[in-house]
Amino acid sequence: MGLTAPPLTGTSWGTAVVCKNLKWTSTIPRSLAPGNYLIRHELLALHQANTPQFYPECAQLVVSGDGTLLPPASYMYNIPTYASMTDPGVMIDIYSSTATTYTCPGGDLWSGFYA
Template identity: 60%
Template sequence: MLFSLPLFLAPALVAAHGAVTSYEIGGKKYEGYQGFSPVAGAQIIQRQWPDYNPIMTVTDPKMTCNGGTSAPLSAEVAAGENVTAIWKQWTHQQGPVTVYLYSCDGEFTACDGKGKKWFKIDEMGLWGDVLNSNNWGTALIYKDLKWSSRIPKTLKPGNYLIRHELLALHQANTPQFYPECAQIKVTGSGTAVPSGASLTSIPAYAAQSDPGIMVDIYMGKGTSYKVPGPAVWSG
């Protein structure tokens, strides 16, 4: 006998995903966007994403900031300080966490995240040697519902987008991307800027066929994992 999924469970499947919904910077909390209960005219630093359903391909235009294009506010952060992203919910424990910055080179209203200007400042993939385990960056999000990353101390001041991405790998060869962006103004006296191989475009920071994206964690005896995209730039 075949059984169909009860309709009342459908919203629960959507709610099983998650997104960054607030930030802590310099001891101050900044509210983010609430995709399924948005507040009209919300004074937030986060680019307003339409939903937190998964993005399934690395080339999807929504990969830049989950479809978000603008925010009314920005948060000031000194180079060398931490930015902590906070989730209200997250249920997957297999996959990497990555954090990127993008130099706006001007006002946020004209900052579209396009071009080869994204650079990675933080990542955590697999630790240990068992792919089919909970020893992943996203397992720490599952546990703590937060992720803290240090802005490189020598980074040149300016307006930046900060982008947090969770890549869920719990379904074989079916990657699920969950990115969100916020607007930050980096201060300090640094002069360092990334260049060359440290810079990438988003979408398409890697091929869909990249072994860090298209992976079956349940097959074989794989003992290593390389987070897709460029290496972390520390300044």
């Protein structure tokens, strides 16, 4: 991701992309099975140590087409409990951390869309 520490810096943070483009663009893969979906996008502000700020947005989508792929149940996460407040990606102090990488909180991302 191009992030270094301390402090964690770089241009690959999602917030840097939003600030530069004033939007976030995502593509719904053609391989996704038709149906109703809830997509959640979130910015997580980490600029105050031990005081994470969550800025979630949701969109309801109706997908049509002839895709057949669905993520396994292990990739379905409950909102808002997908990440605990003790998750290292939530409670990191970006100004004094000795971390050299950052892992977003929550579970793994399903890459099956792009297989």
